[in-house]
Amino acid sequence: MEGVDYLADERKKTEFDVEEMKIVWAGSRHTFEVSDRMAKLVANDPVFRKDDRVMLARKDLFKNTLRKATYAWKRINELRLSEEEASKLRSFVDEPAFTDLHWGMFVPAIKGQGTDEQQKKWLPLAYKMQIIGCYAQTELGHGSNVQGLETTATFDPQTDEFVIHSPTLTSSKWWPGGLGKVSTHGVVYARLILDGQEHGIHGFIVQLRSLEDHRPLPGITVADIGMKFGSGAYNTMDNGLLRFDHVRIPRDQMLMRVSQVTRDGKIVQSDVPRQLVYGTMVYVRQTIVQDASIALSRAVCIATRYSAVRRQFGSSNGGPETQVIDYKTQQSRLFPLLASAYAFRFVGEWLKWLYTDVTQRLQANDFSTLPEAHACTAGLKSLTTSVTADGIEESRKLCGGHGYLASSGLPELFAVYVPACTYEGDNTVLMLQVARFLMKTVSQLGSGKPPVGTISYMGRIEQLMQCRCAVKKAGDWLNPNAVLEAFEARAARMSVSCAQKLSKFSNPEEGFAELSADLVEAAVAHCQLIVVSKFFEKLQQDIPGKGVKRQLEVLCGVYSLHLLHKHQGDFLATSYITPKQASLANDQLRELYSQVRPNAIALVDAFNYTDHYLGSILGCYDGNVYPKLYEAAWRDPLNDSVIPDGYEQYIRPLLKQQLRVAKL
Ligand SMILES: CCCCCCCCCCCCCCCCCCCCC/C=C/C(=O)SCCNC(=O)CCNC(=O)[C@H](O)C(C)(C)COP(=O)(O)OP(=O)(O)OC[C@H]1O[C@@H](n2cnc3c(N)ncnc32)[C@H](O)[C@@H]1OP(=O)(O)O
């Protein structure tokens, strides 16, 4: 039955202009056009096939990734793709590769922390991929605690060189992507030692492998760290280990935008704050927030389409059973994830703007917004990746048994995605950074320095500590001001409560450690407020297209009210709402689910994902799930023969033995 759209009836129910929603989702008509073109380019090229990935052994998998990455690079050059087009192409290839770290961390580290001269020397080589780089920060013994790294870079004034050394086993670099088998160079983070004195952690460009024969250079030990979680998944990446035995590099290979080491071994600090050594992480965390909406929307697209296809129970007079998407329980698990995907898309868009703004300011030596940019990128990275990882797993469960099949696409998506909760900063560690920022803000209230940006609500602290929710009926929860005030009051009260408890400790660091679980909850409340408020800000923009804005209003309501329902303990405990008002919020939420229901399929169609990109039989556009599952089963290598390998050796003797036992 080729060409039949099994979801056509669902698509007929749509109450808004899907083509216009595609533009909103993409960010602009231009971005939509680029994205659509690159998605089709990848989907129509057999080299980018990925349905066999989970079956491949590690060596074949890795070689396959090398082949795809090299071919992608060839196509990028042949077609003279812009950076934007190349980056979209890479995301539709949908396979973690060494190129991610080269373009996503090595190049940005040199751009952000290198002097003009260093950029001039290294960037052209990196842009042409004549050198391939990685970001070698984490060690076997230390990841979160960057100041605890043990690798040393000792200046030798005799030769004008740094000596890079791994003094202990735990100082071995461990995890850097692209390092294990591919990178020729790395930005290596190490403790700077000048004349026996330590001067903190700095980045150094170190050549690791020969550009002639790819062998490790003298003094360097390098290898892959081994198989990771899941089949296929992140095993396409060569995360590596690296040890240095007194490796010498020229002095001008220390990245010197933040601090310089002079010929006579003295350190000179520039005006740039030392935190800029962490700048690459701020950049990548911001991209991770944008990627969260992509990963979550993929999972939700699969679960939504399948929930409309799948029927269980409720048949009367031999008629069709109920579509599982019509069960309120299914809706209450699925629609908040759909709304979260849209919410993360818009907060990601805003965060990109914030990052661009802070970068421009840094170039003009204005460092004032750096702490807020750090708090926002750290907090939103933590929040969005945690929700997305959990959301992918929930989507798998929403698809019942078939969600557990590799061909649903969900197991691999989860396995690839879940390390995002750990890399670029463990999510708890990052929330604690947000909590520090919040406690600092509260302690400075009344100092005459009004809080700005995402923290400006703290400037109305007296009002937010006293106000009470005015909601009287369920529909009042549709008022953006009511919702915003609720989230502001909750976040402000949780922060103030933590600050009050902290003030009782004579040693603030001890207090911070003791209260850290409460502090993380306050930080989560602050980050959820940012997402909710950026969704409302998006709705204030001019949004064309029949019914598009209306749908987004419904999704914004679902996003904020499901959070209010889920965290009602916070809202009640801080005495902003009453139990009755919490119950009214839940009534309104149920009503909103009914409004999402007819538009659910169209809302996931608006992501504009090709079947190739989704990589899921359950999520295919035409909804023709069962014949495809049946065909896919027959393609499994186990079904190559009727009698399995091993029958003669194991099954037959076993059966024979059973027969003998039976005869006795
Ligand atoms: C296949 C085809 C390919 C074809 C090619 C096509 C090419 C196209 C382009 C492709 C592009 C691809 C893009 C891909 C994207 C990249 C993918 C990423 C994959 C992921 C890889 C993972 C990498 C990593 O994980 S790297 C390692 C990350 N490590 C961490 O995150 C460590 C976490 N720890 C920390 O950040 C810190 O140590 C911290 C903050 C926890 C504590 O530090 P501290 O010094 O001890 O800090 P503290 O005393 O608390 O703070 C001091 C002070 O500094 C402030 N601070 C801290 N951090 C920052 C910061 N980052 N920025 C600014 N300020 C910061 C902090 O607030 C304190 O301030 P004050 O309170 O004012 O003193």
Ligand SMILES: Cc1cc2nc3c(=O)[nH]c(=O)nc-3n(C[C@H](O)[C@H](O)[C@H](O)COP(=O)(O)OP(=O)(O)OC[C@H]3O[C@@H](n4cnc5c(N)ncnc54)[C@H](O)[C@@H]3O)c2cc1C
């Ligand atoms: C797939 C993947 C790719 C990676 N790629 C790279 C790369 O390219 N380059 C690179 O340099 N690194 C890379 N990493 C390393 C990554 O950045 C670190 O693993 C990450 O920063 C977490 O650090 P950790 O492993 O030391 O965790 P730990 O800090 O050891 O965390 C263990 C536990 O301790 C808790 N914990 C730690 N500190 C605190 C605290 N202060 N308070 C409360 N709880 C705490 C954490 O919440 C966690 O539960 C990668 C990691 C993965 C998984």
